[in-house]
Amino acid sequence: MSIPRSLSRITTVVAVVAVGAVLAMTGCAASTEAGSTENVSITFSSYNYGTAGAAGEGTQALLDRFAELHPEITVVPEAVPASDVLTKTKTAVAAGIAPDVVQLGYSKLAEAMETLPIQSIEDIAGDEWDDHVEGINQALVETGTSDDTVKALPYTVSIPTVFYNADLFRAAGLDPETPPDSIEEISEAAAAITATGAYGAYFGIVDTAKSDYVTQSVINSAGGAIVDADGEVTLDSPEAIAGLQAVQDLTTEGIQPAVSVDDAVAAFSSGTLGMLVMTTAVMGSIETAAEGNFELRTGAFPSFGDGEARPTHSGASLVILSDDEAKQKASWELVKFLTGKEGYTMVTELIGYLPLRADLATDPEYLEGYFEENTLLLPPLKQLETLAPYLSFPGPKANQATVLLQDNAVSPIVLRDADVKDTLTEVADRIRELVG
Amino acid sequence: MTSLLNPTRGVATGGSPRGGARAWPYLAPVVALLLVWVYGPALFTGVLSFLEWNLTGTPGGFVGFDNYARLFREPEFAQAAVQTLLYAAALLPFSTVIPMFLAIMLWQRPGRASTVYRSLLFLPVMVAPVAVAVAWRFLLNPLQGLANEAIGLVGLPPMNWLGNPASALIVIVLVTSAKVTAFNMLLYSAALSTLDRRTLEAARLERASAWETTRFVVIPQLHRTTVLLGLLSIVLAGQWVFTNVSVLTQGGPDGVTDNVYYRIYTLGFEFFETGMASAAAAIVLLFFGIASLGWVFVRRSRARG
Numbered sequence A: 001m002s003i004p005r006s007l008s009r010i011t012t013v014v015a016v017v018a019v020g021a022v023l024a025m026t027g028c029a030a031s032t033e034a035g036s037t038e039n040v041s042i043t044f045s046s047y048n049y050g051t052a053g054a055a056g057e058g059t060q061a062l063l064d065r066f067a068e069l070h071p072e073i074t075v076v077p078e079a080v081p082a083s084d085v086l087t088k089t090k091t092a093v094a095a096g097i098a099p100d101v102v103q104l105g106y107s108k109l110a111e112a113m114e115t116l117p118i119q120s121i122e123d124i125a126g127d128e129w130d131d132h133v134e135g136i137n138q139a140l141v142e143t144g145t146s147d148d149t150v151k152a153l154p155y156t157v158s159i160p161t162v163f164y165n166a167d168l169f170r171a172a173g174l175d176p177e178t179p180p181d182s183i184e185e186i187s188e189a190a191a192a193i194t195a196t197g198a199y200g201a202y203f204g205i206v207d208t209a210k211s212d213y214v215t216q217s218v219i220n221s222a223g224g225a226i227v228d229a230d231g232e233v234t235l236d237s238p239e240a241i242a243g244l245q246a247v248q249d250l251t252t253e254g255i256q257p258a259v260s261v262d263d264a265v266a267a268f269s270s271g272t273l274g275m276l277v278m279t280t281a282v283m284g285s286i287e288t289a290a291e292g293n294f295e296l297r298t299g300a301f302p303s304f305g306d307g308e309a310r311p312t313h314s315g316a317s318l319v320i321l322s323d324d325e326a327k328q329k330a331s332w333e334l335v336k337f338l339t340g341k342e343g344y345t346m347v348t349e350l351i352g353y354l355p356l357r358a359d360l361a362t363d364p365e366y367l368e369g370y371f372e373e374n375t376l377l378l379p380p381l382k383q384l385e386t387l388a389p390y391l392s393f394p395g396p397k398a399n400q401a402t403v404l405l406q407d408n409a410v411s412p413i414v415l416r417d418a419d420v421k422d423t424l425t426e427v428a429d430r431i432r433e434l435v436g
Numbered sequence B: 001m002t003s004l005l006n007p008t009r010g011v012a013t014g015g016s017p018r019g020g021a022r023a024w025p026y027l028a029p030v031v032a033l034l035l036v037w038v039y040g041p042a043l044f045t046g047v048l049s050f051l052e053w054n055l056t057g058t059p060g061g062f063v064g065f066d067n068y069a070r071l072f073r074e075p076e077f078a079q080a081a082v083q084t085l086l087y088a089a090a091l092l093p094f095s096t097v098i099p100m101f102l103a104i105m106l107w108q109r110p111g112r113a114s115t116v117y118r119s120l121l122f123l124p125v126m127v128a129p130v131a132v133a134v135a136w137r138f139l140l141n142p143l144q145g146l147a148n149e150a151i152g153l154v155g156l157p158p159m160n161w162l163g164n165p166a167s168a169l170i171v172i173v174l175v176t177s178a179k180v181t182a183f184n185m186l187l188y189s190a191a192l193s194t195l196d197r198r199t200l201e202a203a204r205l206e207r208a209s210a211w212e213t214t215r216f217v218v219i220p221q222l223h224r225t226t227v228l229l230g231l232l233s234i235v236l237a238g239q240w241v242f243t244n245v246s247v248l249t250q251g252g253p254d255g256v257t258d259n260v261y262y263r264i265y266t267l268g269f270e271f272f273e274t275g276m277a278s279a280a281a282a283i284v285l286l287f288f289g290i291a292s293l294g295w296v297f298v299r300r301s302r303a304r305g
Helices: A005-033 A054-069 A082-094 A106-115 A121-133 A138-143 A166-171 A183-195 A213-221 A238-252 A261-269 A280-290 A325-338 A341-351 A358-362 A368-373 A378-386 A398-416 A420-435 B017-048 B066-073 B075-095 B097-108 B112-126 B129-139 B146-153 B165-192 B197-205 B210-221 B223-240 B242-249 B260-270 B274-304
Strands: A040-046 A073-079 A101-105 A153-158 A160-165 A199-203 A273-279 A296-299 A314-320
Touching: A040 A082, A040 A325, A054 A073, A054 A280, A054 A325, A054 A341, A073 A325, A082 A101, A082 A106, A082 B260, A101 A106, A101 A325, A106 A314, A106 A398, A121 A314, A121 A325, A138 A153, A153 A280, A153 A341, A160 A166, A160 A213, A160 A280, A160 A378, A166 A183, A183 A199, A183 A238, A183 A273, A199 A238, A199 A261, A213 A238, A213 A273, A213 A398, A238 A398, A238 A420, A261 A273, A261 A280, A273 A280, A280 A296, A280 A341, A296 A378, A314 A325, A325 A341, A341 A358, A341 A368, A358 A368, A358 A378, A398 A420, A398 B260, B017 B274, B066 B075, B066 B274, B075 B097, B075 B165, B075 B223, B075 B260, B097 B112, B097 B165, B097 B210, B112 B165, B129 B146, B129 B165, B129 B242, B165 B223, B165 B242, B197 B210, B210 B223, B223 B242, B223 B260, B242 B260, B260 B274
Parallel strands: A040 A073, A040 A101, A199 A273
Antiparallel strands: A101 A314, A153 A314, A160 A273, A160 A296
16 A cells, blocks of 8 residues: 555655744754753763662662652763773863763873863752852862852762671781771781681772872872972882882782782682771672671771871762753752762662761761661771872873882782882872973 | 685686676675775775764764874874784784694594594584683682682792783783684694595605604694684684673773774773774775785795786
């Protein structure tokens, strides 16, 4: 049965008109909605989203809860590996398909501020800003400030802590009630554990995502810094050399396996590694692995030498890239929820990141009950008060400089016995040349 | 082979000047596509190699040969170039000799078992490269991997397969070789099906042994396939290992598993040094261009000789 040609033409014309009308109405709707958050769809690039385990499930729960609270906003999540966040976002920006909200790691933030069209959250929030940021860790809010305005709010923040296997401690004749709190004590405990046939300790300093938060924590605690107050590279200072020398000594003494972080986490999760110094971000997955396998405990990041421990943080902030007013307002609603009391509570309870509003930990409405039952986060929570700021190399090549530090200095020093002073001096010179 | 590599022979020239003009309508679509997708981007890459650009902003302007100078100052690029040559040399037997002998062995024993073996050997080609790499990462885990369990059975100490500069490149080559060998075995099998049966029959009548037939009759007829696959291996070795390098080592430890293609990717899409990445790509193109010209020159000299 064939359709007459004239009828076919009419059908085509009607279809085209109908499609045009729908598109026109959609356009009208979009234009009338500008300035409000009614029926807006935004994209959210997250390295936690879609991952297996607590981080992925927790992020999904956060998005589900946000959808309940804001049915008028559709959040389209985009999964991206942690190590590729900056590169993927830059590529998306270059292609004109930038995500509206991005979970951006602190190690990439400095370069992102110089190379991505990050909007001022402070300006977008308007009158709501002061009330919202009150109570958030101010050091972290400061870290997200650029050009005298806040462009990044802390979201999933963690600091390195000492995870330890209490069963292996007992087997080695150590007291799990008094965890080591200095590099010397870690070395002694690791030696005792190694003597039982297990692996001793592992500093997660050669980070898979090329972040230098453990490197900075070690150097800070040894009294140094990767850059000074004027932005000059100081990672070849005597303090920095001493800090990395102490971590290298663990390897050369045979009490730290010279393997990648992933391999060390797998070993700790299976109960064959005594201590793992790593971000609290892995708390959820390690807790799951330890359940019924071994007794998991945590201790504070150790001191190096005479001074007190000064760990810095890892993790990520939230930034808004959208330049569309309606999407900016919707993005602010998402950021406001994720960094609000309920959002931070869920982030802590479900994923294991630290609560970034100090009052939540003692608030019976939020996390007081959680911390009474979950004591593992208490040591890092206490150190959050004396957190050292995360430092970045200056300029738009900060990320490249960090990768150079991790690949050309930290990795060969800690895993392959490279000379600490010579290596740090050489890499520091290259970074100075790179960042100008 | 000649007609495949030079499809215009006999059509474009035809021995008269007008032949070329007649061929153009046929060639135009392909030439247009090549201009858009190959020569245009190559030219654009060449232009970018003289600019300072981070991809997201506007190009920072003409910097002359600065990007080239920076590349040669960086020890990483020189090392990556050397490692690329090592990859090419290491993968050459896996893309020629080994698949050729596997194909010949299966060809000499036709039957159901041969078909099953061929299918099993071809399996690595069909599995997703990233999945294979991730599986190897678990197998090669230095603390808990099956590889160390296996060598432990014969009393060998555990190895840090991917973390030790002495073994990392070999591991990447071996992991990559499964796919290369499997695919090239299939190409050799196809070439074997076109052997001149008369030469085989003659060898049989001369009472040649199986080895003599293989050595003096079969292998010489596979010469063109071997040359082609050898050349492809040299040119593409660095690209074949890319996925495994990206998933398993990211060019480390100490740059021993790096190669120019992974370096270009790192410069371009991790550091957004678009100018330097383009300069590196231009150098690679120039190198293979000169090598190709050299190859053509040698072949012509031989033909004349």
